[in-house]
Amino acid sequence: MNSVQPTTTAARSRIGERVMAAINRDPLTAPHRTRNDALLAVAWAVLATAMALLGDKGLRPDALGWTLLLAAHVPLVWRRHRPLLVLLAVMVCIAPYHALENNHAAPIFATMVVLYTIAATGTVRRTLLTGAAVLGVTLILNALTNPDGTVEILRISGWVFAFLFCGIDVRYYRQYVAAIVERAERAERTREEEARRRVAEERLRIARDLHDLLAHSITLIGVQTSVAAHVLAADPERLNREAIAKSLDDIAGTCRTARGELRTTLELLREQGAVGEARGPLPGIDGVPDLVAAARLAGARVASEVRVGEAPPAVGAAAYRIVQEALTNVVRHAGPEPAVRVELYEEQGALRVSVTDDGRRPAPGSTASVPGYGLVGMRERARSVGGTLDAGPGDKGGFRVSAVLPVGSDRGGER
Secondary structure, eight states: OOOOHHHHHHHHHHHHHHHHHHHSSEEEEEEEEHHHHHHHHHHHHHHHHHHHHHGGGGOOOOHHHHHHHHTTTGGGTTTTHHHHHHHHHHHHHHHHHHTTTOSSSSSHHHHHHHHHHHHHHHHHHHHHHHHHHHHHHHHHOOOOOOHHOOOOOOOOHHHHHHHHHHHHHHOOOOOHHHHHHHHHHHHHHHHHHHHHHHHHHHHHHHHHHHHHHHHHHHHHHHHHHHHHHHHHHOOOOGHHHHHHHHHHHHHHHHHHHHHHHHHHHHHHHHHHHHGGGGGGOOGGGGHHHHHHHHHHHTTEEEEEEEEEEOOOOOHHHHHHHEEEEEEHHHHHSSSSSSSEEEEEEETTEEEEEEEEOOOOOOTTTTGGSSSHHHHHHHHHHHHHHHHHEEEEOBBBBEEEEEEETTOOOOOOOOO
């Protein structure tokens, strides 16, 4: 008994799910609708035949009555495609059937199925107009064939209204379910689009980090290596071991710093959890002195002035990366021993960053003059926190980078 009860419950559940699926499905797009309607027409024809045979023998149809009764069920096969035409065809058969004083109850379900279909697939106005027309014709026929049948008139009217309002109710219910499904699908699409957008932003952020890190580190390593090579080639007989050792130590220190930052960035790519949970501490304004020291080791004469209290992490990270990229460009393009001035200060609710050098400009057409991703990356850094960045030739030669970063705009998502 215990094994039979769960099986019966599961079977009832499946039947209930199928019934609800049939109710919720749009009748105009349901699969196998013509085949199902043909089976329904046969079932209603059998039911009408049984009612005619089991009813009052005095009202049992004759040959013409049987022909009209069965013919009235044939159009039901196409009730979803052309419900109004099907109703007209059914009425053409039903009207003379009733006029010949045949069993009046037998064809009632064929008429009601068509009325339900019209109500479930059309507008309320069309449903009410159709119902009024059918009810008017029915009442006229009943008045001609059975003038004293007041109860019959009320019964017919009740069935007509019942099926019409049932169809209207099912139509509204289907619209409600469709709206819920559409909202759920739209929400799912929105979530997927948001996830794709966040992935794209994260990839762009990591690409900017890698660009800033590698460009800065490789440039410093290249300059420091050139210094060591120059010391070796300048006077081999009077080799300055201390200068060479210092250059090699600087190279090793730059490599260690780059390796640490690169490891942190690559760990984000391997992280399977949420993007925001995997991030380490953001570089900030407190790292600017290290950038200045590295640029000085590369030969630049850097003067820095930092007059900033506490900035939001995202704003500090953006300022750090802007200074890093600007100093990298100075070391690469400004020539030997350029004079650089780095300023960070707060003014009118914004952090202002300025990096100015007096180096020579790249010659037009040279490799250095070809625009790369550095300036684009700096502008994106500034925009990521709601700021702006300008870059171009300075007033007295050289190059100038200036950014305005709102201190109150902490997006928290950029590094």
